Amino acid sequence: MTTAAPIALGARLGAGLIAAFALAVSAAAAEKAIDKEIVVPATVDQAWAAWTTREGITSFFAPGAEIDARVGGAFHIHMDPSAEPGMKGADDMRYMALQPKKMLSFDWNAPPSLPEARQQRTFVIVRLEPLSDKETRVSIHHVGWGTGGEWDQTYAYFDKAWGNVLGNLRKRFESGPIDWAPWLAQLRAYKEKAAAEAAASAPSK
Numbered sequence: 268m269t270t271a272a273p274i275a276l277g278a279r280l281g282a283g284l285i286a287a288f289a290l291a292v293s294a295a296a297a298e299k300a301i302d303k304e305i306v307v308p309a310t311v312d313q314a315w316a317a318w319t320t321r322e323g324i325t326s327f328f329a330p331g332a333e334i335d336a337r338v339g340g341a342f343h344i345h346m347d348p349s350a351e352p353g354m355k356g357a358d359d360m361r362y363m364a365l366q367p368k369k370m371l372s373f374d375w376n377a378p379p380s381l382p383e384a385r386q387q388r389t390f391v392i393v394r395l396e397p398l399s400d401k402e403t404r405v406s407i408h409h410v411g412w413g414t415g416g417e418w419d420q421t422y423a424y425f426d427k428a429w430g431n432v433l434g435n436l437r438k439r440f441e442s443g444p445i446d447w448a449p450w451l452a453q454l455r456a457y458k459e460k461a462a463a464e465a466a467a468s469a470p471s472k
Contacts, residue, residue: 304406327439330447384417
């Protein structure tokens with residue numbers, strides 16, 4: 268074997284190790300994210316309206332909302348419209364960017380049941396891709412996750428919740444707007460039960 272052969276072999280091995288190292292660093296540095304997508308039987312105009320109007324949001328996302336589709340505008344999603352301010356759901360969220368009929372983003376927070384993480388904000392990007400004049404792909408990319416504390420619980424919560432939201436979006440276009448009456452009745456029953464238990468456990472005067 269000539270002197271050049273081991274040198275060439277060493278160079279190839281070195282290049283391979285460098286490439287492997289770069290790949291490992293890239294994977295380690297990859298942003299933790301939730302990614303979901305669904306194809307809905309709707310035009311891109313209809314899908315856009317579902318995410319940028321109060322009527323659209325309440326047709327699939329939540330029973331109550333305050334929507335102002337502009338940069339910095341309200342994207343307040345009220346899963347419990349009768350709750351006290353700050354406890355309705357995604358209170359005080361806002362649109363961060365809007366590219367009409369293509370992309371929108373908003374900041375987001377954890378549910379009230381996770382108060383530590385709820386003090387922080389994550390970020391959601393929704394993209395729309397028309398597949399035909401009757402179908403649109405809707406994708407969600409949710410980033411900005413912390414570590415430790417309640418972050419793992421929050422991630423697990425939304426990993427499931429976004430699938431439900433997109434499922435409701437498809438149902439909205441397949442069979443009509445979501446009927447929130449059962450959900451609101453369930454909330455009322457829960458609150459009445461909690462109030463009765465609190466009254467029963469309160470010390471008598």
